[in-house]
Amino acid sequence: MTPKKPNQAALIEGKPALLVIDIQASTFIDDSTERAIANMPGYKDRMIACRELIEAAHAADTPVIFVQEIHRSDGVDFGRELDGDEDVHCLDTDPRTEIAYDQMGFRKGDYIIPKRRYSAFFGTDLEILLRGLGVQTLILCGGLTDVCVHYTFVDGHQWDYHCRVVEDCVGGSSLDAHDAALRAMAYLQRGAVQSRSAVVDALQKTGVDKP
Amino acid sequence: MTPKKPNQAALIEGKPALLVIDIQASTFIDDSTERAIANMPGYKDRMIACRELIEAAHAADTPVIFVQEIHRSDGVDFGRELDGDEDVHCLDTDPRTEIAYDQMGFRKGDYIIPKRRYSAFFGTDLEILLRGLGVQTLILCGGLTDVCVHYTFVDGHQWDYHCRVVEDCVGGSSLDAHDAALRAMAYLQRGAVQSRSAVVDALQKTGVDKP
Amino acid sequence: MTPKKPNQAALIEGKPALLVIDIQASTFIDDSTERAIANMPGYKDRMIACRELIEAAHAADTPVIFVQEIHRSDGVDFGRELDGDEDVHCLDTDPRTEIAYDQMGFRKGDYIIPKRRYSAFFGTDLEILLRGLGVQTLILCGGLTDVCVHYTFVDGHQWDYHCRVVEDCVGGSSLDAHDAALRAMAYLQRGAVQSRSAVVDALQKTGVDKP
Amino acid sequence: MTPKKPNQAALIEGKPALLVIDIQASTFIDDSTERAIANMPGYKDRMIACRELIEAAHAADTPVIFVQEIHRSDGVDFGRELDGDEDVHCLDTDPRTEIAYDQMGFRKGDYIIPKRRYSAFFGTDLEILLRGLGVQTLILCGGLTDVCVHYTFVDGHQWDYHCRVVEDCVGGSSLDAHDAALRAMAYLQRGAVQSRSAVVDALQKTGVDKP
Numbered sequence: 001m002t003p004k005k006p007n008q009a010a011l012i013e014g015k016p017a018l019l020v021i022d023i024q025a026s027t028f029i030d031d032s033t034e035r036a037i038a039n040m041p042g043y044k045d046r047m048i049a050c051r052e053l054i055e056a057a058h059a060a061d062t063p064v065i066f067v068q069e070i071h072r073s074d075g076v077d078f079g080r081e082l083d084g085d086e087d088v089h090c091l092d093t094d095p096r097t098e099i100a101y102d103q104m105g106f107r108k109g110d111y112i113i114p115k116r117r118y119s120a121f122f123g124t125d126l127e128i129l130l131r132g133l134g135v136q137t138l139i140l141c142g143g144l145t146d147v148c149v150h151y152t153f154v155d156g157h158q159w160d161y162h163c164r165v166v167e168d169c170v171g172g173s174s175l176d177a178h179d180a181a182l183r184a185m186a187y188l189q190r191g192a193v194q195s196r197s198a199v200v201d202a203l204q205k206t207g208v209d210k211p
Numbered sequence: 212m213t214p215k216k217p218n219q220a221a222l223i224e225g226k227p228a229l230l231v232i233d234i235q236a237s238t239f240i241d242d243s244t245e246r247a248i249a250n251m252p253g254y255k256d257r258m259i260a261c262r263e264l265i266e267a268a269h270a271a272d273t274p275v276i277f278v279q280e281i282h283r284s285d286g287v288d289f290g291r292e293l294d295g296d297e298d299v300h301c302l303d304t305d306p307r308t309e310i311a312y313d314q315m316g317f318r319k320g321d322y323i324i325p326k327r328r329y330s331a332f333f334g335t336d337l338e339i340l341l342r343g344l345g346v347q348t349l350i351l352c353g354g355l356t357d358v359c360v361h362y363t364f365v366d367g368h369q370w371d372y373h374c375r376v377v378e379d380c381v382g383g384s385s386l387d388a389h390d391a392a393l394r395a396m397a398y399l400q401r402g403a404v405q406s407r408s409a410v411v412d413a414l415q416k417t418g419v420d421k422p
Numbered sequence: 423m424t425p426k427k428p429n430q431a432a433l434i435e436g437k438p439a440l441l442v443i444d445i446q447a448s449t450f451i452d453d454s455t456e457r458a459i460a461n462m463p464g465y466k467d468r469m470i471a472c473r474e475l476i477e478a479a480h481a482a483d484t485p486v487i488f489v490q491e492i493h494r495s496d497g498v499d500f501g502r503e504l505d506g507d508e509d510v511h512c513l514d515t516d517p518r519t520e521i522a523y524d525q526m527g528f529r530k531g532d533y534i535i536p537k538r539r540y541s542a543f544f545g546t547d548l549e550i551l552l553r554g555l556g557v558q559t560l561i562l563c564g565g566l567t568d569v570c571v572h573y574t575f576v577d578g579h580q581w582d583y584h585c586r587v588v589e590d591c592v593g594g595s596s597l598d599a600h601d602a603a604l605r606a607m608a609y610l611q612r613g614a615v616q617s618r619s620a621v622v623d624a625l626q627k628t629g630v631d632k633p
Numbered sequence: 634m635t636p637k638k639p640n641q642a643a644l645i646e647g648k649p650a651l652l653v654i655d656i657q658a659s660t661f662i663d664d665s666t667e668r669a670i671a672n673m674p675g676y677k678d679r680m681i682a683c684r685e686l687i688e689a690a691h692a693a694d695t696p697v698i699f700v701q702e703i704h705r706s707d708g709v710d711f712g713r714e715l716d717g718d719e720d721v722h723c724l725d726t727d728p729r730t731e732i733a734y735d736q737m738g739f740r741k742g743d744y745i746i747p748k749r750r751y752s753a754f755f756g757t758d759l760e761i762l763l764r765g766l767g768v769q770t771l772i773l774c775g776g777l778t779d780v781c782v783h784y785t786f787v788d789g790h791q792w793d794y795h796c797r798v799v800e801d802c803v804g805g806s807s808l809d810a811h812d813a814a815l816r817a818m819a820y821l822q823r824g825a826v827q828s829r830s831a832v833v834d835a836l837q838k839t840g841v842d843k844p
Contacts, residue, residue, distance in 0.1 A: 003286025075214025076554040079371040123547035132498035180391030287765035336756035343709040425708025497636025501793040582712040602813030611716040
């Protein structure tokens, strides 16, 4: 058999899951312009927009997985994360590290994956969970487009998942970095970059197919 | 103890290793403009420039690790790699998949890491090798800046290595993608992006310190 | 260089950490003979004996890491764990799943690693933590000798740690299985099987060396 | 949903693959009683018996994966493997490290997975290959029952595969260690330990079901 390029995949192949990445209380209670991690303009509104995705996933019985960046308060697990642009962030003793439960409409049955690194697959049980759920398509929203979203996408891609990123439901460290990360994800999978409305439509259709 | 941002690291912290990523025969024997994987202008010259790094590493007794993208010829291990911009590439039956031994001055004692995915850490024994060598700083050259170099850097970063990318010894799928990937790596670690001359200097100094 | 067998390592090489594996409330509140997971005679006393190790580690400023088997209550992450001798166990909604904080003398600064599988390295941030701590020797106690202790030992071994198991502070699913697992660990590293008193002595000496 | 114990699985669930573990030239050309790695009596005959499994797999179009222990000749990747009972073994410069191609009836289309550690999943692309093949059941033969077979089984188990070990086609470092490892595998999955004749029968039936 000679390998061939496959046809372009559907927006949702097999069973989907929605990954809500690092939407934490800090986004909603910290309005300082001097932040531990820089955000592009309109960041908070993009996070708020994720709620529509989450509600569509709930309505379609699609698993919703909240990924939470969290570090031990003695700093033991920062690794090299403070060697770059980011300052100390997401300590487990800081209330701003909590998932934004209310704003996101978190509900019983949703999953939480705490993580120490940028990729949600690195040092976590995400892959165990995804296998248990039988998922084949990952839909990503949250932040930062160019860090945790991008690198979670890459690991999802390397683990053979169909990966989609919702371009109006992610925000970057800057507009340029956001745009570049979207282009990098589109390079990896055609049709990777999708709008919220297209994803909501596709989720609704999976709901309809259910018996 | 409260975590704090560390001072900027030296170019080389602890023991370094040079990772030569995906410099394979195809770069030197395939001059077609229609390629399985697109390259930015000047790509081949940037790969040729890596030889100076390799020779400096040899002179300083720094381990040189050649990473080789290679796929089983029945296509079983492409995963999602053909779902994006790339076409079938690096089959193990294709002579263009060979490491560019002669052009790079490969010598006995250099290491080879075959890989199936973009990150040189994914599904390989790279981490076993780096531990065995006692390495703390990874110096990256080769291609593509925005794919295998970038995602190997990210995994190196997540595994706590000091990571450096040699900006004039890497090439991207396009100039824009190359530039964006360098900025993304600089975001992760200050001083990550270095010139060949600075790296050669730093390697020479490690040689001098040896008893 | 030709590889050679190294001399036998010291009980503690470099910095140690104590791993307390799956000592949870169920051990102390569940006296039924019909258990989800079978235990050898004297199991509870062996778990109680771990407290002496923990106190010795605390006194020597050796990190103490509590590993906790815990499963999501919808059962999504059991994988193949119910295909064998074990019944449903360690649900996150069950108070018996809690770490045995009081009985073990847990204190602030001790670490917790929740896990879904037998090996404490599988799908967890244990390796991130150990690197952050700079640990080279793992001292294992808890249960089951032949399951979570054995398979955590194996992964620690494969990740290049010096591994020690405290024979009177671990308990198996049966006495035979316990003994066989100790022999298997001794096969992997000479001097792997140690008594509590030898380990307490060695921990005290590391404390003394500190400035 | 409350988790429940599943019914016992069939010998083969979904698509199977045969893993032939560490059957290398040394088994057939080295008759010394002083070996780098000890073997139980009858070891070689048990390895020879694997050929029947391999031929049954070939006949049923079941993928055959040869796992090969192999170490870099400078010893850099032995990790802790020489700290225990084993002496220097499987150097990549030693012809005895070759897979026993002829004795095993290796044929084009069979896969090879080189490995540096005991588990065939550790630092290898085995998981990438198994996903590409769509495999759900792993059938294990080869050696050592209590080391590479056991620890590959455990990782397969932890990655959610149905795992089977062919008791008359595996050999241990001693008879006791072999028996104990089989019991440990049976603990993990009911029906894990199977005879060669039962496995050959089951493979033949998968062949029959094919269109």
